[in-house]
Amino acid sequence: MHERDTIAAIASAAGRGGIGIVRLSGPRARHIAERICKRGLRPRQAHHVRFHDREGAVVDDGIALLFVAPASYTGEDVVELQAHGSPVVLHEMLEACCALGARRARAGEFSERAWENGRLDLAQAEAVADLIAAADLRAARAARRSLEGEFSQRVDALAHTLIALRVQLEASIDFSDEELDADGEAALRRRLDAARGQLAALLAAAEQGRRLRDGLHAVIVGPPNAGKSSLLNALAGSDRAIVTDMPGTTRDLLQETIRVDGIELTLVDTAGLREQGDAIEREGMRRARNELARADAALVVLDARDPEAGRAAVESALAGVPEVVWLLNKRDLLPSAPAAGSEGLLVSARTGEGLEALHARLRSLAGGGGEGAFSARARHVEALRHAHGLLGEAAAGFASARPELAADSLRRAHDALGEITGRVLPDALLGHIFATFCIGK
Numbered sequence: 282m283h284e285r286d287t288i289a290a291i292a293s294a295a296g297r298g299g300i301g302i303v304r305l306s307g308p309r310a311r312h313i314a315e316r317i318c319k320r321g322l323r324p325r326q327a328h329h330v331r332f333h334d335r336e337g338a339v340v341d342d343g344i345a346l347l348f349v350a351p352a353s354y355t356g357e358d359v360v361e362l363q364a365h366g367s368p369v370v371l372h373e374m375l376e377a378c379c380a381l382g383a384r385r386a387r388a389g390e391f392s393e394r395a396w397e398n399g400r401l402d403l404a405q406a407e408a409v410a411d412l413i414a415a416a417d418l419r420a421a422r423a424a425r426r427s428l429e430g431e432f433s434q435r436v437d438a439l440a441h442t443l444i445a446l447r448v449q450l451e452a453s454i455d456f457s458d459e460e461l462d463a464d465g466e467a468a469l470r471r472r473l474d475a476a477r478g479q480l481a482a483l484l485a486a487a488e489q490g491r492r493l494r495d496g497l498h499a500v501i502v503g504p505p506n507a508g509k510s511s512l513l514n515a516l517a518g519s520d521r522a523i524v525t526d527m528p529g530t531t532r533d534l535l536q537e538t539i540r541v542d543g544i545e546l547t548l549v550d551t552a553g554l555r556e557q558g559d560a561i562e563r564e565g566m567r568r569a570r571n572e573l574a575r576a577d578a579a580l581v582v583l584d585a586r587d588p589e590a591g592r593a594a595v596e597s598a599l600a601g602v603p604e605v606v607w608l609l610n611k612r613d614l615l616p617s618a619p620a621a622g623s624e625g626l627l628v629s630a631r632t633g634e635g636l637e638a639l640h641a642r643l644r645s646l647a648g649g650g651g652e653g654a655f656s657a658r659a660r661h662v663e664a665l666r667h668a669h670g671l672l673g674e675a676a677a678g679f680a681s682a683r684p685e686l687a688a689d690s691l692r693r694a695h696d697a698l699g700e701i702t703g704r705v706l707p708d709a710l711l712g713h714i715f716a717t718f719c720i721g722k
């Protein structure tokens with residue numbers, strides 16, 4: 282039988298540190314470590330040892346820790362050699378491991394092995410990387426929850442529900458001479474609807490988790506001269522964008538990242554949308570529309586004095602944008618309190634009036650107060666959305682008395698959920714996911 286190779290890497294961060302760790306995983310990990318330490322290691326016992334280089338000279342002293350398969354992070358034999366955090370020492374120890382038969386680990390390979398050995402599912406492994414990458418405590422907590430399996434468990438529970446539904450449906454197909462009675466049919470439909478509802482809720486939660494990880498991508502749009510660039514400047518707190526009283530000032534996209542309560546918010550200022558315009562402006566509008574297509578939210582800026590002006594040109598570009606915030610800008614130019622019923626937040630990019638309310642709105646869009654949120658990635662959201670669409674198809678198939686279509690949609694929805702946890706997996710996905718991890722993770 283083919284034996285797996287043994288991998289080694291410096292698991293601590295690059296650079297000098299108090300302590301640095303060389304980690305080994307695989308069938309030869311123990312043997313290699315015992316050669317480097319020149320002594321035997323007992324499982325799960327911290328040994329104070331001397332580490333030896335390729336020539337057999339002492340390079341450092343430190344702690345050696347052996348975990349015997351399967352009770353380790355990777356599920357294989359794992360050894361940690363904890364030395365002083367000197368890059369020179371750690372590199373020499375890594376060389377010694379390789380001279381003794383280990384191979385340098387690729388990025389994410391320890392976690393990949395943990396996944397292969399069933400120690401973590403894919404969403405959990407991704408959460409490990411997200412925890413390490415977390416920019417603030419909230420993102421770290423969300424990643425923790427996914428790492429604990431909160432997200433995976435909800436996905437798995439839904440996947441089980443779908444299997445149960447499919448079994449019921451298939452049974453009704455196999456015994457089609459004994460038509461499902463009306464009660465049975467109503468019960469099945471209820472369960473299908475309930476599953477769709479659960480999936481929609483999970484999708485919303487995952488979307489929030491995704492924003493927590495990736496930040497919110499908000500695009501500022503509106504007719505020329507409404508004050509879009511002024512709003513960007515006001516939110517960013519700097520004169521980032523050129524502002525003039527000439528319509529058509531902004532042509533290119535201008536991006537600025539701000540943080541609202543620890544959440545990263547990417548704001549993109551765009552060219553004013555209108556029917557006419559020169560070639561440059563038209564190109565600017567094309568870019569604005571492209572940007573909207575991948576936005577989480579649109580901030581629509583209208584002139585409060587004449588909100589209807591240019592509204593139609595903007596509205597036509599908003600199709601498919603998940604969240605739209607309507608803003609009535611230049612509130613300071615309104616003679617008095619505006620007529621009630623005007624839709625949208627009244628703000629003034631000039632005086633800053635109303636921006637607090639806008640902040641609050643952005644906070645809630647970005648998943649603010651999102652306690653209970655878990656981290657999720659775009660690929661998870663896509664898989665959930667796909668599964669949700671398929672459940673819609675299943676319901677339609679069921680409604681049109683075509684249970685075999687419904688059963689097939691259920692099977693595909695189940696597979697889409699399986700891609701999240703890695704229980705069902707297109708090959709190309711794996712390498713892609715783990716390649717973005719740190720070395721030694």
Ligand SMILES: Nc1nc2c(c(=O)[nH]1)N(C=O)[C@@H](CNc1ccc(C(=O)N[C@@H](CCC(=O)O)C(=O)O)cc1)CN2
Pocket residue numbers: 348351352353354361
């Ligand atoms: N020194 C050290 N710290 C670390 C890690 C590590 O590998 N080494 N981790 C790595 O990323 C994280 C913790 N995750 C870990 C997960 C599982 C096991 C482990 O050995 N599990 C075995 C034994 C459990 C036990 O005896 O309690 C098991 O689950 O069977 C170790 C660390 C963060 N801190």
Ligand SMILES: Nc1nc2c(ncn2[C@@H]2O[C@H](COP(=O)(O)OP(=O)(O)OP(=O)(O)O)[C@@H](O)[C@H]2O)c(=O)[nH]1
Pocket residue numbers: 503504505506507508509510511512523524525526527528529530531532551552553554610611612613614628629630631632
């Ligand atoms: N009084 C007042 N003037 C504003 C306000 N916001 C913007 N303006 C003015 O409106 C004019 C247009 O502002 P911009 O921010 O350049 O507008 P824009 O929407 O980016 O315009 P384009 O880039 O041409 O599409 C400038 O003269 C600003 O000073 C506001 O809240 N109050």
Ligand SMILES: [Mg+2]
Pocket residue numbers: 509510511522523530531550551553
């Ligand atoms: Mg502008």
